[in-house]
Amino acid sequence: MPATASDPAGRVRIRWSARLRLTLLYGTLFFVSGACLLAVTYILVVQSPASKGTMITTTNASRHTETQEITAEISYVADRERRQAQRTLLTRSGIALGVMTGLSGGLGWLVAGRVLRPVRVMTDRARRISAHNLHERLAMPGPADDELKNLGDTFDELLARLDIAFDAQRRFVANASHELRTPLTLQRTVIEVALSTPAADVKTLRAVCERALAIGEDQERLIEALLTLASSQSGVFRTEPLDLADIATGVLDDLTPTRPDNVTLETSLAPAPTEGSIPLLERLVTNLLGNAQRYTPDGGWIRVTTDTHGGTPTVRVVNSGPVIPREAIESLYQPFQRLGHRSAHADGHGLGLSIVAAIADAHHARIATTQGPQGGLDITIAFPQDETRERGKDRKTGAP
Template sequence: MPHRPSTAAEEAPPPAASAAGPRSRRLTIRARLTLTYAGLVTGSGAVLITLVYLYMRRFQVAVPGESAGMDGGEESIYLRVTLMSEFLNRMLAISLGALVLLALLSGAVGWAVAGRMLAPLSTMNEAAKQAASGDLSRRLALEGPRDEIRDLADTYDRMLDSLESSLSTYRRFAANASHELRTPLATAQTMIDVTLADPAASVQQLRSLAQRLRETNRANVETVDALLDLAEAQSGDIYREDVDLGEVVSAVLARLAPEADARGVTPPDPPDVLVVVEGDPVLLRQAVSNLLRNAVRHNVPGGGIELALTRTGGRARLRVSNDGSHVPAERLESLREPFVRGAGRGRTRGAGHGLGLAIVSAVAAAHHGVLELSANPGGGLTAVLDLPVHAGEAER
């Protein structure tokens, strides 16, 4: 008889799920803790009962008895006899009954204790579900002894604080970036519409339109480049090499000298000190450039700039202070945020894109440093870029 070839369906093994059946649901942590606690108590009791029972079976005791003497009189003597099996069986039954009660009691106590200990985890689970749905406002604020669960709850609250702050910063950044990019585009659209609506527009008008569109496009390119610099600084993954901070400051001052002269601002003298830090030379140059450019652009005609570069206690400190309008103390921290300008949200020609100090702060953080801001009593701003010096320089 010819052999019929088997089909692929016949050769394939049955699905693992059908062979194994539906996956059983795992016990909860509370149930497992309860079973563990009750099992330990019951097991310890069973071992103790077994040891006592075996010991009593082999142990002989002296019991009072009677014996007939040679003269027919009676005298009390102690006979050594083994314990009767009825007594042992009764003792074993009573012990097993007590063990069952002990197991039930330990299970109830374990269930209650485990529930009380794990109650914060249930609250944390509900808060995590609420956070997953987009609401980050709920906090555990767990009270009680300082144990592992309390530490976990506090860490969870700090994580939510950080997430909420980051999300709020991201939303502000997205809104401000959209505004900064939309405004010049809308302006360009208006200029184009006005020119096209004039059928008698001259070549000179068209050239003027092209020039203004070029200026608008240049501003947009600068904003996008600044956003890329900010993203690179915030990434944390930066290239590192030895950088002479004094040389960087001198090069930036030379490049900004024409703009300072045009604005009537007296630039500071280049620093005459060797301060070597370890970091990304491009990002550090961008940070120094932003600090000094802000000091020039946010100054008053005839104003000056004070600059000091020092090395103290393993730290390099670049201090830049300028003359200018008064900066309220409550606005200092907001100056670190993207698209926030010292003179408000308005954008004026040559005032920058509002990302300067945000980039400096991000560069400082990427190099394990900090940007310190303080308002001058007579007007203007003092910014201090604090960075760790190179390890070899710190030992000097």
Template sequence: MTEPAQGGVQERGDVVSGPDAPENHGGDSARAPQMLPAPAAGAAQVHGQHGQHGQHGQHGQHGQVPPPPSGPPAWDGPPPVTANPARRRLLDEIKAMSNRVSIRWRLTLTYAALVFVAGVFLLMLMYVLAGQAIDAAWPGNILVPNINLPQSTEDTIKEYYLQTLADAIATARGELLRRSLPALLGVAILALMIGYLVADRALRPIKKMTATARKLSETSLAHERIDLTGPDDELKELADTFDAMLTRLNAAFDAQRRFVDNASHELRTPLAINRTVLEVALADPEASEDLKVLGRTLLGTTARNERLIEGLLLLARSDRELSVRKPVDIQEVAKTAIEQLTAFAAEEEIAVEYDLHPAPVTGDPVLLERCVSNLIENGIKHNMGPTGKVWVRTGIVGGGAVVQIANTGPHVPAYEVDSLFEPFRRLNADRVQSAKGAGLGLSIVRAIVRAHDGSVSAVPRDGGGLVMTVRLSVTGGTTGATQSAR
């Protein structure tokens, strides 16, 4: 690949899609980052300093020097006993496993355990009561027929009958236990099944609240509410409280959006009038040079104000729920954005390289085009001048449609990356750089991506600059990697 002398747009000749794409573009020193997940930032180590404090004694008599300390130091008791590491790991694993069990299964196991314990208690009670009933019905003696037998033979017969009866009683009680244990096991299994159904029914309102909250978190607080029906219990009170909170939040956000809309619309009219007056004044051939310099300065200020207001309008629009959803290919969106920014890249002497592959999604075509355009424009603006580069990639990565824009540029501290997505935030707070933008570009990108249920992330690039990655849900089938856009 040949790099242009004065910036512009470049395309790759050899196409490699995904993580195996080469980083060296035609021998250039700058390397295009791979479309891979960003590594986690390393943890900082903090070293503490321990001060040493001396102790000063007070002496009752003046002029006496206390003798040097002698003898062993004071004993503060045995060292603390440390827990067995293996035992602690086992306890931690058991605790982590218990935390992973859902509430439904906790309630189910609790119900089954209670029924099982109650069954065991009832079985033992029946065993004891059966023994007491047999003992109460025991005649106390055995009548032997009036037959003249030796005393030893009579005692032997009584002992035989007593032993036979005792064995029969023991056999009956053992049979009671043997037949009761399977019944107890069946009752425990039945209790487990019934407990699962009861827990599922009891937690059904909570599942409904969770599903509604998740749906609302993915949109812009639509007018959907939980609207839980049923008895006036604690769960219904919780759902009604949640609905009331959503209503108040929705009203507050609507008021904020209306204010932004109204303020932006009201400000556009006087700015348009000012721009027209200045253009007419500059077109006057009799205007002095000082007037023309002042007019051009005011025109630049007016243009920046118009961009600011346009950004506020777009930000207010992208924060709302999408009203238009159409099939869109991010590859075509990126290609259009690159073509529109070719002149701007040449003016800034920035080389734009791209590797575009199909990435079909569903969304608002206008907002998605503005999202990609803002990312590319941001990469061109905040760059290194004649030696700067911007890399644009689109495709399917990990089952999602991904557009990635990386650029050379100044070093960005990792702790400041998240703040760049806030409105009116720039890496350099110097107002001299305000001509580069109003500080709304990345805020608009984040709002558009959130409206499309996607995610946007930024990580510092090795050697300076940023790697911006937008991930959206894929719709339809894909044909795999294709050649770079021509």
């Protein structure tokens, strides 16, 4: 491998890959275990009775001196041969240990490459996946309990979630562009029609200006809704103690002038203390009531309730109206989703309940939505209790 700019000239930089580290680990483990086995074997050989020395006895007492000399000579030769055999055993065992360590390193390199092959495959496939082909998957083969297959399956699940998120983002951008383009096109058409009329008088131009202002206000409401949705999805960074009953009371007071006279409003606002962002929760209750007003027909009713059940503060909005299929309820919380049947005084852009869902998620609240007793929707938002809220904050900030 050529030297890099940060290395001295001619110096080869070793790439400490996982395969190399595993190979060194295998070789080191084999060398240590082989050296321990060699040491134990050598000690056993040295301590064996056959290596303790040769005992020579004689029964000829008349030549005692000569016999002692012969015995000493034989013992010396035997001890020398024994030591030589021990050195030979130690040398040959060391050579064998070195050769086997080298072979184990080579085998370790092959085994590590085979074990890490799925990782290389996952890496190559992951490099080829981008925002344009998130539908592709690693699809790692192997048994269900294999750790590398579990890693690949986990990555595939992550890709599936990213694919869904990217697709939802693309739909959101397309819908938002359409919603923003529609009033601009209408505003431009109204002005162009007025300018192309030669006999346009002050009254006509004034009506056109009023119409253009109304369209501009509609655009402002849409942009404000989009900004609220974006800020809600980014989370709540500053909370304060509040009461859902006070929030609902303030929102009801603001909506009273715009509430249709032929829709009955029932309230039951018991104290429901919690913590959160007051502006966002005001928007949440406003959107709940606004959605109920849009889809409540003439002669219908809206019921608003705040209470605490088992220490859990809740806000509930129920309205009468057309029966909504159960399978369509979940889609109502997606941006720009509208029902086909609205009341005569309905307006909006299909962002109300999606903003409600984003604000509730930012406050770690649970939304329960069912069909109303007389059509319409029954929406209950349960905010977490104190200890649950603290755990949610810890998870969000990364605290232990």
